[in-house]
Amino acid sequence: MTAFPAATETGDMMKTAIYPGSFDPCTNGHLDIITRSAKIFDTLIVAVLTNNNKAPAFSVEERIDFLQRVTAGMENVRIAAFSGLLADFARTRGADVIIKGLRAVSDFEYEFQMALTNSKLNPGAETLFMTTSTDNMYLSSSVVREIAMYGGALDGMVPEEIQTKIYDKLRR
Ligand code: COA
Secondary structure (H helix, E strand, O other), X not given: OOOOOOHHHHOOOOOEEEEEEOOOOOOHHHHHHHHHHXXXXXEEEEEEEXXXXXXXXXXXXXXXXXXXXXXXXXXXXXXXXXXXXXXXXXXXXXXXXXXXXXXXXXHHHHHHHHHHHHXXXXXXXXXXXXXXXXHHOOOOHHHHHHHHHOOOOOOOOOOHHHHHHHHHHHOO
């Protein structure tokens, strides 16, 4: 049987991926993509967009804090803020890959356009789509915000360790 040498023995490059988003707030759907991507790449940078047109409910500091809490213990995951173009951020961080989660066919058209645009702006970064697990198909940050606003149960949608903080901010 042929033994495959380790990447370090062959001199292969370490691979860095970026998983960008607003994470307003992060959900179990995001965490699922983060966990699975972190197993594939040497370093995963979760990149939080700061100049968002959507006027986020949570500040950048809060969104970063949530992500840091839910990824504590994942040694190759870094949380970073970015503004401007994702393609430029990927270049400055030396990232080879941009990870996007796909939930439904409705996500595809927009994501396809973004992937083509990003590859035009930075041909060095390849967009990879990862399908969301079926449990999280229906999830989105805005659904989570709406449920929290009216005090509904967030179990199974958002990691337990950040639920109270989400209610504290949003519950009416
Ligand atoms: N599980 C659960 N929810 C998910 C999900 C998953 N796996 N993947 C996406 N979502 C949700 C998000 O929470 C978000 O929900 P919301 O609309 O209720 O807030 C929604 O799906 C859209 O997510 P996404 O497509 O990741 O958009 P985003 O706004 O979070 O992030 C950026 C978009 C940051 C990736 C993009 O705007 C960007 O790259 N901006 C920088 C500017 C740039 O370079 N533009 C491109 C060139 S024109």
